[in-house]
Amino acid sequence: TRLPGFCGEWSPIKISKHASLKARIGWQALTTAEYLDEGAHFLVTGTDFVDGRVNWSSCHYVDQWRYDQDRNIQLRDGDVLLTKDGTIGKVGYVDGLCGPATLNSGVFVIRPLQESFAPLFLFYILKSKVSDEFLAMITAGSTIVHLYQKDFVTFEFLAPSRDEQTAIATVLSDIDAELAALEARRDKTRALKQGMMQELLTGRIRLV
Template structure:
């Protein structure tokens, strides 16, 4: 459906808003009014000399983002004092992370958190205020072209290497008014992700079988005639 319609062209059950035509029971919201954004502040900045190869407290830096989640096996660690330094960036299940330095706009959803974890200075953690949105729904929203287009507009055609909080809080998004519908959308997309993962695993296995067969056929170990 096009972003803008003449009044007479708006389908029944929809309405025109500043961000386009949406269902009448959906809403337009501003990130700054619906979420708390936190990051490690400058004076707490970690140096790579403080990164540990093992420990009890994960450090998420952005390089561990993998397919929208955190690859915990690839994380560095920090000391207990560094972890406890800022409660605002002590990670919880279902936190949403967005990189704000370097390659900006990478997104990850926290799951399977089996050790305490904190952030370095290049990542925002996003948490809904007053149940304004379902975390997984908002995660998928940030994974979509809607967020990509927002970043493109911020760059105004130039390369940007930092996402400022003063800009990010102005991210405007469309959302179902009910958490129930948000959950339904997130569940559908999650099920599709699971199906894609299963298909990719089958494809990888088929490629391995083909590679083995190449060796057998092209060395004469298996004869077809």
């Protein structure tokens, strides 16, 4: 299915050729004692991804020297994040960056080289069946699940022009926003129902 106004063939995008893939390297690993409850430099882990976005309120912090240690994993808006340990393949997209932020050792940051793809388009590709099938293939038979960089760089997918990528990502993002609004309305209605149950089932409020 194509959006109106677009045509032309789709071309392969290869992570090894068209993207920068970075992570906290082994000797920079953090201990749990370095996960601070307050500070100025956010530490983003896979558990902080909520509905594909970073939940900044759940993040820990690290000292500035840890943030400064590796510029390659200092986050910026438009970064695509992918977990590589534990629950692999969990995807996050950075927008509305709240301050200086870095990664723990369980997350890749993916950026386009020479604007070869729209980051938000890649985000949705990594949330799709295309990515699920790739991850299932490379982890088949593994007892310890880990996404190695040497394996993930072999990932490739088809993509249209960058303008069409942006248009597709915008449509999907708008749907996500509508879903979030509906879920918030549902939660509000559920809370209202709970309050009504308490009043009606205890006789504090009687039906007319």
